[in-house]
């Protein structure tokens with residue numbers, strides 16, 4: 276029995292990170308100081324985006340993306356059901372109408388063929404979709420080339436909910452997210468690749484979108500002459516659109532800069548862990564390892580293992596309990612969003628609407644993957660996972 280407790284994800288903070296935060300705490304600026312801009316420049320450089328806006332969390336950045344893209348009543352916006360609630364809730368924050376397209380059965384990201392079918396079906400009713408929020412689930416990039424082709428053909432906005440995929444590549448390109456999507460959403464929650472405690476960011480190459488995001492993240496306030504109706508007092512500012520307080524602090528940004536320096540190292544370690552699990556579970560009949568598309572390098576925010584519970588002596592609930600007794604805390608990512616009571620009640624979604632996602636949900640188990648795990652931990656985790664899968 277290990278005396279460590281293993282969850283599915285965990286941050287890795289070192290002395291350098293602590294020093295970076297401490298320095299800011301001893302400075303004049305706790306928030307709205309120089310570190311936020313520095314963090315934004317570091318993000319732009321790293322992910323090859325023209326612009327970056329750091330914000331309070333990844334949910335806030337999705338909300339702001341929708342606002343800045345002008346989503347509103349009667350707009351239909353699509354995401355996939357296997358994602359965190361925020362990918363769909365941001366559609367509702369903007370009073371638009373959510374719909375879903377099932378996931379691809381091999382890669383668990385949005386099925387682009389089904390997306391085109393859905394768009395055609397809407398067109399048949401005289402409707403167009405406004406946007407797609409495509410999620411690079413678990414750290415595997417979607418089929419971005421096809422998504423961009425569809426976005427250009429049917430004229431919809433493309434958002435990459437990239438929270439799981441920091442450090443992934445698509446066709447050898449580290450900066451693929453902003454290259455294909457109009458706006459990209461990042462999260463720096465502690466289970467993610469890098470952390471600022473809570474935190475998020477919007478990346479874009481579109482200057483107008485970036486300006487809107489920066490105004491909307493701080494109440495809709497602007498002091499920019501090009502927007503002001505008048506400008507005759509030094510304290511003067513105006514508000515033209517309803518914004519929010521989604522600001523991030525300087526000490527979080529300092530942590531973000533320090534963590535971003537280690538992103539490559541973190542992702543390499545995650546890939547090594549995934550390789551270990553691939554080797555262990557690929558020959559086991561009751562397990563299905565996550566398949567990686569040839570043209571991507573997976574970033575493994577999650578290691579979504581599928582277990583054929585329908586063939587086991589115990590069900591998933593009992594399996595979780597047994598593993599918990601061994602200090603291994605499993606998770607499931609995710610309960611399909613369309614099956615949440617809120618979505619069922621308000622939008623009439625029901626079981627059977629997205630069968631690939633629903634089947635995936637029945638089997639999915641997220642097993643521990645984070646840089647702090649050592650070889651002996653992986654062996655312990657794998658042995659225990661196998662022991663109860665009888």
Ligand SMILES: Cc1ncc(COP(=O)(O)O)c(C=O)c1O
Pocket residue numbers: 332333334335358359361362410436438439461462463464473474475
């Ligand atoms: C796919 C996805 N989108 C959005 C979010 C929201 O990010 P945050 O927790 O920083 O608000 C998350 C966080 O778990 C996520 O996994």
